[in-house]
Amino acid sequence: MFLSPDIYVLARRELLLREEGSAIDEDRLLGNALSSMPLTFNLFGPMALDLNLATVVLQQLLPGFVHQVTGFTFEHSPGRRQDRFLNDGTAFDLAIRIITPEGEDGTIFVEVKYSEDMAGPAARLRDRYDEVSRSVGLFVDPESLILRSLALEQLWREHMLAQLAVDQGFTPRAMFIAIGPRLNRRVMAAFHVYANELIDADDQDANRVPFRAFTLESFIDAVARAGADGLARDLWQRYADFERIYDLCLSSIIPTENHQ
Numbered sequence: 001m002f003l004s005p006d007i008y009v010l011a012r013r014e015l016l017l018r019e020e021g022s023a024i025d026e027d028r029l030l031g032n033a034l035s036s037m038p039l040t041f042n043l044f045g046p047m048a049l050d051l052n053l054a055t056v057v058l059q060q061l062l063p064g065f066v067h068q069v070t071g072f073t074f075e076h077s078p079g080r081r082q083d084r085f086l087n088d089g090t091a092f093d094l095a096i097r098i099i100t101p102e103g104e105d106g107t108i109f110v111e112v113k114y115s116e117d118m119a120g121p122a123a124r125l126r127d128r129y130d131e132v133s134r135s136v137g138l139f140v141d142p143e144s145l146i147l148r149s150l151a152l153e154q155l156w157r158e159h160m161l162a163q164l165a166v167d168q169g170f171t172p173r174a175m176f177i178a179i180g181p182r183l184n185r186r187v188m189a190a191f192h193v194y195a196n197e198l199i200d201a202d203d204q205d206a207n208r209v210p211f212r213a214f215t216l217e218s219f220i221d222a223v224a225r226a227g228a229d230g231l232a233r234d235l236w237q238r239y240a241d242f243e244r245i246y247d248l249c250l251s252s253i254i255p256t257e258n259h260q
Contacts, residue, residue, distance in 0.1 A: 001030065001031075001033050001038055002038060002041065002042060002045075003042045003046075003231070003234045003235070003238065004046075006045070006046075006049060007041055007042060007045040007046065007049075010041065010045045010048060010049060011029060011030075011038070011041045011045065014041075014074045014075070015029065018074075018075055019073075019075065019076065019077065019080065019091075020080075021077075021080045021081060021089060022075045022077075022080075022091065023075070023089060023091065024037070024074075024075050025037060029041075033238075034114065034115050035114065035115065036093070036112045036113055036114040036115070036116065037093075039112055039114045039216075039239060040074065040093045040094060040110075040112045041074070042234075042235065042238065042239075043112070043179075043216075043219060043235060044072060044074075044094055044096075044110075046223075046228065046231050047069070047072070048071075048072035048074075051068075051069050051070065051071070053223075053226055053227075053228055054069040054072075054096070055067075055068050055069045056226040056227070057219070057222045057223055057226045058096070058098070058108070058222075060222045060225060060226070061214065061218065061219070061222050062108070062175065062177075062212070064101065065098070065100055065101075065106065065108075065173075065175055066098050066100070066101075066106075066108075067098070067099050067100055067101045067103075068098060068099040069096060069097070069098050070097045070098060070099060071096075071097040072094055072095070072096055072097070073094060073095045073097075074093070074094045075091055075092075075093065075094070076091060076092050076094060076095040076109075077089070077090060077091035077092070077161070078095075078161065078164070078165040078168075078170040078171070079161075079164070079165070079168070079170070084164070084168055085161060085164050085165075085168070086126075086128055086129065086132065086157060086160065086161055086164070087126070087128050088123065088126065088128075088157075090123070090157045090158060090161050092109045092110055092111060092158060092161075092162075093110050093111055093112045094110045095107050095108070095109055095110070096108040096110065100173055104172050104173050105171060105172055105173070106171060106172065106173035106174060106175070107162075107165065107170075107171040107173070107174045107175075108174070108175050108176075108177060109158065109161075109162045109165070109174060109175070109176045109177070109209075110177055110178075110179065111154070111155065111158055111176075111177070111178045111179070112178075112179045112180070113178065113179065113180035113181075113184065113187045114180065114181060114184070114216070114239065115184070116180075116184070116186075116187060117186050118150065118151040118186045118187060118189075118190045119150050119151070119186075120150040122150050122153050122154070123153065123154070123157060125148060125153075129148075129156075129157065129160070130142075130143070132160045132164065133147065133156070133160060136160055136163040136164070136167070136208075137163075137199070137204060137205045137208055138159060138160070138163060138198055138199060138204070138208060138209070139197055139198060139199065140197055140198065140199055141197070144197060146193065146197060147194075147197055151186070151189075151190040151193070152190060152193065152194050152197070155178060155190065155191075155194045155211075156194070158176060159176050159209065159211055162174050162175075162176040162209045163208065163209045165209075166207060166209055173207070174209045175209060175210050175211075175212065176209055176210070176211050176212075177211070177212045177213070177214060178191055178194075178211070178212075178213050178214070179213075179214050179215070179216055179219060180213075180215065180216060181215065181216045181217070181239065181240065182215040182216070182217050183242060188213075188215075191213035192213070194211070194213075195211060195213060198211060216239060216240060217240055220232050220235045220236050220239075220240060223235065
């Protein structure tokens with residue numbers, strides 16, 4: 001399930017000390033190795049335990065935003081069920097506290113996908129979502145039905161929450177990133193379609209929260225370049241080496257064909 005005993009201990013600790021109202025699914029975390037929840041801990045747990053590693057990895061991926069990583073919070077919401085935020089349970093898989101190259105505090109809000117098909121279940125649409133969608137200055141069409149679709153509504157909610165975190169003074173700077181495997185075409189398509197719903201950065205008001213989509217493979221490559229070759233290899237074998245699945249499927253077909 002977890003790539004090392006230290007990551008397992010971290011996951012158990014985060015489960016026990018989770019934020020009030022946090023929706024960590026214990027069954028998914030501890031019983032489904034191919035869900036995005038244990039992936040989040042396997043990918044970011046080693047960085048949470050080694051902030052120098054985290055800094056080197058994230059400097060590569062976000063060089064204009066990250067100077068130093070200072071901490072991690074898993075399954076985090078800056079304002080769960082608060083009226084000044086979304087007044088619901090929307091939360092990020094994790095929040096990464098950083099210092100920017102300009103010396104400002106900042107936060108990277110992260111959503112991780114793996115085997116999801118982006119088909120829900122979806123949150124109940126609320127009037128508050130419509131209000132915030134119109135006020136945050138992120139969307140070409142704040143009323144767009146595409147933003148409210150099953151594939152995009154979680155990204156829409158989380159991006160709005162990230163912007164409210166800045167607007168409400170929770171963090172001076174922020175970025176919202178989403179991560180998914182390159183070969184999960186539904187996840188990649190959702191990221192691409194969502195990005196097309198956003199106002200171009202050059203036309204946005206000051207201090208709007210950017211959205212960046214990354215492949216899981218790019219994160220694994222950055223871990224390897226940071227010198228954590230063993231961790232990168234373990235991540236690749238667990239989550240990105242689909243050739244092994246192909247070989248397993250092929251081996252199960254060939255004997256049947258020979259028997260015929």
